Amino acid sequence: DIQMTQSPSTLSASVGDRVTITCRASQSISSWLAWYQQKPGKAPKLLIYKASSLESGVPSRFSGSGSGTEFTLTISSLQPDDFATYYCQQYNSYSRTFGGGTKVEIK
Amino acid sequence: EVQLVESGGGLVKPGGSLRLSCAASGFTFSSYSMNWVRQAPGKGLEWVSSISSSSSYIYYADSVKGRFTISRDNAKNSLYLQMNSLRAEDTAVYYCARDQMATNYFDYWGQGTLVTVSS
Numbered sequence: 001d002i003q004m005t006q007s008p009s010t011l012s013a014s015v016g017d018r019v020t021i022t023c024r025a026s027q028s029i030s031s032w033l034a035w036y037q038q039k040p041g042k043a044p045k046l047l048i049y050k051a052s053s054l055e056s057g058v059p060s061r062f063s064g065s066g067s068g069t070e071f072t073l074t075i076s077s078l079q080p081d082d083f084a085t086y087y088c089q090q091y092n093s094y095s096r097t098f099g100g101g102t103k104v105e106i107k
Numbered sequence: 108e109v110q111l112v113e114s115g116g117g118l119v120k121p122g123g124s125l126r127l128s129c130a131a132s133g134f135t136f137s138s139y140s141m142n143w144v145r146q147a148p149g150k151g152l153e154w155v156s157s158i159s160s161s162s163s164y165i166y167y168a169d170s171v172k173g174r175f176t177i178s179r180d181n182a183k184n185s186l187y188l189q190m191n192s193l194r195a196e197d198t199a200v201y202y203c204a205r206d207q208m209a210t211n212y213f214d215y216w217g218q219g220t221l222v223t224v225s226s
Contacts, residue, residue, distance in 0.1 A: 049210070
């Protein structure tokens with residue numbers, strides 16, 4: 001199975017900060033990567049698919065980049081609603097796998 | 108509006124069985140592959156199983172292979188997960204999730220149903 005490693009596991013930031021989360025795959029997954037946001041007690045929400053495509057309705061401050069084995073999720077200006085946990089997910093193979101998650105906390 | 112509503116969770120003893128259901132509405136259910144994804148308390152997300160639109164292709168995570176069975180009834184717009192030989196490590200919130208058409212990422216999720224395996 002393809003392993004996904006996210007870093008950092010926790011991130012402390014302030015409103016207005018630029019935030020970057022990294023996701024690394026154990027082998028090349030081309031651009032078959034999605035990002036999700038999850039708030040406590042809620043289901044995950046799709047933010048980005050195919051590494052850099054923004055899901056409809058998602059604010060443009062979210063962006064994704066990368067290909068192969070290295071990917072990033074960037075929030076250009078952190079808003080109060082963005083404090084949550086973020087997961088990457090590869091879908092290069094039928095056995096999809098998630099990263100361990102990055103919790104974005106208020107500094 | 109796409110809606111996915113899970114049911115069937117609860118408390119079960121180790122070695123026991125449980126059947127989860129997911130009722131879908133707001134889209135043509137028979138056209139989409141569907142999935143189960145779980146999340147243990149305080150932990151990350153784990154894909155469990157997938158089933159194609161016509162049930163022709165079915166996949167499982169190694170952690171549940173041989174114990175769980177995914178199925179669907181397109182006439183009833185419903186997805187199921189039969190869970191047998193349950194273990195403490197199967198304790199989790201189980202989410203039903205839809206695949207975006209012809210891809211393998213999850214564009215809609217249900218609210219989840221909690222399964223607790225404990226004696």
